[in-house]
Amino acid sequence: MRLRFTKWGGKRHHGAELVYLGADDHGDWLGDPVGNRWSGGPNSFVSVTDNVLLVPHGRGLTAMFYGEHPDQAFELYVDITTVPVWDGDLVTAVDLDLDVIRRFDGSWYVDDEDEFAEHQVLYGYPPDLVVAAEAECARVVDEIRSGAPVLADETAAPWRAVFASLKAG
Template sequence: MPFESVNVVYRKYDGSLHWHHRALLLGEDEHGVWTGCVPGSSGSRGHEPPVVWPQAFVMLFPRDQWWTAVFNARPDKTEIYCDITTVPEWRDGEVTMVDLDLDVIRLRDGRVFLDDEDEFEEHQVRYAYPPHVISSARAAAEHLLQAVATRAAPFAAGPGWLARVS
């Protein structure tokens, strides 16, 4: 049975288009909704030309959380890439959220780090992030740094879902 296709749309706080692509709706579990992209899938940042991704990946859109997560297939050097976002919203075959700049990344060698703090600081001023957005984003980043580093659930679940699109 073929998978249903969904639109994945990240925006910036001013509403401008950020990363967007089509993905396969793989299913749901206690962690949220999982989508996937087969090798050779493509997506675009804003209105730039499409980028083709050579490896498969799956994405987790958790319920009521200020983040999303990408689990990359080998040989990608980034194993997990978490975007700090507003809570993902599902409507009419599309999931949308606002990218809040901060990223928690785990490389294949096990290193975990927080990226783009400078962009987060810059955009707090440019987009006038309200205090609750700033505090929610920082809390999500702190939680993810710990959870991703210790491979707490769901950060060991990606390979099972990856098998569906690899």
């Protein structure tokens, strides 16, 4: 299956081929294999570990849970987006710049707030989109601070096992 992010107005951002793993109460889970190429945005990159991506139902975000590796700086990368849309084996969402990132040591930060402010003007984000993105970002921050299960590595662990099993064959 494919995940494709755009910027507001349809400008291509980035995407990749992923493996559908299944769904639970938190949403749909996708596998991102080591060596997978993410392209189409300003920077292409290759996954250095096997990762799992959560696409929550009805929420404006995706959450990538990364495996440990010397070249991998963070454990969790949450993209604040429009609510992802499924169309067969394609998932699309508009990347709204804000990211919440948790490092392996448990520290976290909100990234690209300056880009979010700049793009509100550059791309003409509607006011309701800005409010929704800020609210989703605040919710994610609260979930990380409180250790909410939806963004806990323990929630991703069973999906890592499913992915490893699929890869093993």
